[in-house]
Amino acid sequence: MREGCVPWPEKLAGVYRERGYWTDELLGGLPEDAVAAGEARTALVTRDGSLTYAGLDAAADRMAAGLRARGLTAGDAVVVQLPNTAELVVVCLALFRTGVLPVFALPAHRAVEIEHLVRTSEAVAYICPDVTPGCDHREVARQVQARTEGLAHVLVSGDPGPYTALSEVDAAPEPAADRAPLDPEDVALFLLSGGTSGPPKLIPRTHADYTYQLRASARLCGVGAESRYLAALPVGHNFALGCPGVLGTLRQGGTVVLAPAPTPDVCFPLVEKAGVTVSSLVPPLVPLWLDAVEWSDSDLSSLRLLQVGGARLDPATAARVSPALGCTLQQVYGMAEGLLNFTRVDDPPEIVHHTQGRPLSPGDEIRVTREDGSPAADGEEGELLTRGPYTLRGYYRAPERNRTHFTDDGFFATGDLVTRDPAGNFAVVGRINDVINRGGEKVPAQEVEEHLLHDPRVQSAALIPLPDPHWGELTCACVQPRDAADPPELRSLQNMLREKGLAAYKLPDRLEILPQLPLTAVGKIDKKKLKSLLTPAEPPEERP
Structure with a gap:
């Protein structure tokens, strides 16, 4: 296995092989019968067109x-940050086929996060769009290249500017016999942790373990050749990528429908047009869909299963899904590190x-386990x-983290x-780690706090979660100012963090100015005390 990764013990790996969990499958493959069907089998549908299995297979081979x-x-490692397009799926399959390892960045990531991913993975390439709302990714690439070594290639979907157009990464496929074989038990991709303290950790996933996840979750969810999966969430997330998601649907010979945004105005017409049967959402989006179905004239009768995960869905909202949308609700509790639970x-x-x-x-x-490590009884937290x-058995190149997490x-x-x-x-009731779950996006408190302290008006800072009925949790920055007569304002702090390249979902939703922050007996900021002092979260201010 790749240096910096922690392998499974050989004895346990042998058990997984014997039980058929691990096979010789590789992630870059597509069903032979679907590819052979030519124009008769559709692999991808977008708002602008479609691509057959034969076309997808050929495009992946040429890009490889x-x-x-x-x-x-x-x-080699490659940081991939592309929106939900057919090009993203082609890139994924091409990378899997070459043994080049995609590191899946999230759409909201900016220079700070991309630089961290490049440094940690020693990436040789960054694959990105030209622009997305509020961001020129070519400028992100320029900043990252200036601060790192080894990033030799920037491949851009759209106008490449000074870089290489992704569409130019094309060549006649090599004969299969000339390609070096890949090891199913070696790393195939890197997903990202929620980042409980500081930047996200890299999660190595092998061909063997991830293809098992795809097979097992597709079987459990009833996803097969007749299924049509709507990728409403970013495909770089484990949820939309492989639970069973895009990759699981394609391996079953089904059709993947790619949505550029998860909003009802975008997704509902796609459900009707493509006959979508299954999709995945995070909890904050569910009320939007439930409200929109009241006025939408789109026909959603094809939808059979709606998966909801990434954060806990409140029971009242859960009870509304089936009557309103006419489909089965499936709650999903999982993690990019591995374990998946499904109703x-x-x-x-x-x-x-x-x-x-359940698992x-x-x-x-x-x-x-209880706090003392002893087993908790049923019903006990x-x-x-x-x-x-x-x-996984360990994060990539993170020995200190591995000592505390395993x-x-x-x-x-x-x-x-x-x-x-x-x-x-x-039933998920909370977290030990100091991370805030803002509608499925994990906000590491320590990282944001460290950036807040860069503002000269901030003496000390703590980021805490406050409950919110829509987002689950919102982020509140509690700040002790250096000068009580000149405290910072929320908008100025948000702008400062944005200028530093922090992802938008990490910007505080609320600001509380306090004359001093309460401390514990050992001199640390007492976040439990802070939470008890504050009122329930207000709606977040609109971010410019």
Whole structure:
């Protein structure tokens, strides 16, 4: 396995092979019968057109050859930050086929985050769009190249400016016999952690473990050749990529429908046009869809399953989904690190509305522990620990983090506080780690606090979550000013953080100015005290 990655113990890997969890499948493949069907099998649908399996297979082969022609080889890392387009899917398959490792950046990431990903992965290329609303990614590339070494290629979808157009990465495919074989148990891609303290950690996923996740989740969710999956969320997220998501649907021979935005005005016409049968959302989007269906004239009758995950969905909203949308609700509680939990399509309403499901695989090993490490009883709150055939054994190049996040026998300590019922269903009740779950986007408090302290008007700062019925949690910056007569304003702090290149979802929603921040007995800021002092969160101010 790649240097810097933590392998599964050989004995346990042998068990996973014997049980059929791990096979020789590689992620770059497509079903042979779908490719052979020519014009009869549609792989991708967008607002602008469609692409057959045969066309997708050929485009991926040509781009793979184009990457090799530019000197990219198996084991190189490439930071990928593209919107939900057919080009993104082609890039993914091409990278998998060459053994070049995609590092999936999120759409909101800017120079700070991209630089971190490039440095950590030692990426040789950055694949990005030309512009998205509020960001020229070519300028992000310029900044990152100026501050790092080794980023030899910037490949741009659209107007490349001073860089290379992604459309030019094209060459005649090489014969399969001339290509170096890939190891199914080697790393195939890097996903990102939620970033509980500081920038996100890189999560290595192998061909063997991720193809198992795709197979198992597609089977559980009933996704097959007749399925049409709407990718409403960014495909760089594990949820939309592989739960079963885009990759899982394609491996089953189904059709993927790519939405440029998750809003009802964009998605509802696509549901009708393409006959979408399944889609995935984060909780803040669900009320928008439920409200919009009242006035929309789009026909949503094809929709059979709506997955909701990324944060806990409140029971009242969960109860509205099936009556309003006419489909089955499936709650999903998972993590890019591996473990996935699903409510089943035949679960009773009390399970679907009040829990986040139970583990995907019989190979998932689970512990729920009290603060002292002893086992928690059913119904008792405790931290969730897990290991299994698709859960990582260590973050990439993060030995210190691995010492605190993994037990001696390889269980991943998730930092999530859960309760478990006798049937094995989890209800997520909180977190140990200091990270704020803002509508499914994980905001690392420590990272934002460190940036806030760069403002000369800020003496000390703490970022805390406050409950919100729509977003789940909003972020509140509690600030002790250097000069009580000249405190900072929320807008100025947001602008400062934005100028430093911080992602928009990390900008504080609310600001509280306090004469001093309460401290614990050991001199740390007492965030529990801060939360008790503040009123429930107000709606976030509009961000320019």
